Amino acid sequence: DAKTTQPTSMDCAxxxxxxxxxxxxxxxxxxxxxxxxxxxxxxxxxxIHGLKNNETNEMASLIIxxxxxxxxxxxxxxxxxxxxxxxxxxxxxxxxxxDGLTFGKGTHLIIQP
Amino acid sequence: xxxxxxxxxxxxxxxxxxxxxxxxxxxxxxSMYWYRQDPGMGLRLIYYSASEGTTDKGEVPNGxxxxxxxxxxxxxxLESAAPSQTSVYFCASSDPPGVGITEAFFGQGTRLTVV
Numbered sequence: 001d002a003k004t005t006q007p008t009s010m011d012c013a014x015x016x017x018x019x020x021x022x023x024x025x026x027x028x029x030x031x032x033x034x035x036x037x038x039x040x041x042x043x044x045x046x047x048i049h050g051l052k053n054n055e056t057n058e059m060a061s062l063i064i065x066x067x068x069x070x071x072x073x074x075x076x077x078x079x080x081x082x083x084x085x086x087x088x089x090x091x092x093x094x095x096x097x098x099d100g101l102t103f104g105k106g107t108h109l110i111i112q113p
Numbered sequence: 114x115x116x117x118x119x120x121x122x123x124x125x126x127x128x129x130x131x132x133x134x135x136x137x138x139x140x141x142x143x144s145m146y147w148y149r150q151d152p153g154m155g156l157r158l159i160y161y162s163a164s165e166g167t168t169d170k171g172e173v174p175n176g177x178x179x180x181x182x183x184x185x186x187x188x189x190x191l192e193s194a195a196p197s198q199t200s201v202y203f204c205a206s207s208d209p210p211g212v213g214i215t216e217a218f219f220g221q222g223t224r225l226t227v228v
Contacts, residue, residue, distance in 0.1 A: 036217075043219030100146050100161045101156075
C-alpha cells in the first residue's frame with residue numbers, strides 16, 4: 001500500500017469548513033483513497049472513499065487531485081462532535097479477500113467553539 | 114443494529130495468564146479483523162480472516178492466536194499475557210465487493226491491561 005502523509009494536528013472553528021490534506025505521492029493506479037475517523041476511545045468510523053473522481057456523501061466530500069498524488073477531506077460545517085483523529089488510507093483491492101487497512105497516526109482535528 | 118460486538122470491554126490480567134477476546138458481527142460480512150492500538154499510535158493489524166475457515170497473520174501476530182468459529186464470530190486468544198500486550202483491541206468486519214473495498218465496521222474496543 002502507498003504511504004500517506006498527514007499533518008499531526010489541525011484546528012478549525014465550529015461552523016466553518018474543515019479541510020484535511022493528505023499526500024500520497026506514490027499511489028498506484030488501482031489504489032483507492034479511504035478516510036476514517038476515530039473519536040476518542042471509540043472504534044474507527046468509515047467516512048468516505050474514492051478512486052479518482054471527487055466524492056460526496058452525507059458526512060463529507062473527498063477531493064482528489066488530477067494526478068492523484070494528494071487529496072483533501074472536507075467537512076463542510078464542522079461541529080464540536082467532529083473533533084477526532086482522521087486517518088487517510090491508500091488501499092488496493094486485494095482480490096479474493098480483504099487483508100485489512102494500514103493506519104498511520106492520522107490528523108488530530110480539534111474543533112474550537 | 115448491533116454491528117460489531119466485542120466482549121469484554123475491560124480486562125486486567127496478570128503476566129502469564131491467558132484469555133480470549135470475543136467478537137461477533139451481525140452484518141453477514143465475510144471478512145473479520147483484529148487490531149491493537151497503543152497510546153498515541155494508529156491501529157496495527159494482528160490477524161485477519163478473509164472468509165469463514167481461513168485466517169492469516171497481520172503486522173503484529175506474535176503472542177496471539179485466532180479462531181474463526183463461524184461466519185459471525187472471530188476470537189483472539191492470548192496464551193500467556195505479557196505487559197507489552199497492554200493495549201486497546203479492536204475487532205472489525207467488512208465484505209469485499211467485486212470492485213474496491215467497502216467500509217470496515219469496528220467494534221467499541223477491549224481495553225486490556227497486563228500487570
